[in-house]
Each structure stands twice: as C-alpha cells, then as structure tokens.
Amino acid sequence: QVQLVESGGGSVQAGGSLRLSCAASEPTYTRPCMGWFRQAPGKEREGVAAIRSDGSTSYADSVQGRFTISKDNAKNTLYLQMNSLKPEDAAMYYCVADLSYSGGWCSPGADFYYWGQGTQVTVSS
Secondary structure (H helix, E strand, O other), X not given: OOOEEEEOOEEEEOOOOEEEEEEEOOOHHHOOEEEEEEEOOOOOOEEEEXXXXXXXXXXXXXXXXXXXXXXXXXXXXXXXXXXXXXXXXXXXXXXXXXXXOOOOOXXXXXXXXXXXXXXXXXXXX
C-alpha cells in the first residue's frame, strides 16, 4: 500500500508558477512509474505527466514545455513544476503511482493504481 500526499497548490495569476509536491509513504526509487493527473469541474480527468524509474519523462501536449515532473528519491517526493500557468490549467491535481497493469506503458494517460487526495490549483486571468 502506497500513500501519496500532495501539497503546494494555491492561487496564482496567469503567467505565474507553482510547484506541487507529493510525499510518498514508500521509497520513490522502488516505484516504476509515477505521475500527475488533473481534473477541472465538468471536465474529464487528464493525465499531465509521468516519470519512469530511469528518470525519463512524458507530458501531455497541453503542458509540454511549461511543466516539469521530477522526483527526489532521497526525500521520497515527487514534484511538478508548473510555469507559465494559464487559466485552463486550473484544476485539482492528483499524484499517482504504479500502473494498474504490470504490462502497461508508463505515460501520462496510463491507468494508475495509487492516488493521492489532490491539491487545488487556481489560475486567475
């Protein structure tokens, strides 16, 4: 059982930056795949970014070049650096870990097994 606790959400003006953190109860170096999802009211859940055990990353087209996913294995923490934020980035952001299916590909839209409770991001224009 992996517990994930997000933090770092808040309100920011368009063009600003935020860094989300996700503290994991298990060593992050043992997790083959971790990532971030988001969901805005009335919209479908969207995979934002994923990071594999080798440190390689993938992003949704909507955030490519603006968001950066990373992890600090010494702190068992996953991060999402969000720059040049837009109003459409406003959503509840969720930290995720471990693919539901062992043969799946670690990508932003994958089916993840463990989910955090989420942290709210608001972007004003």
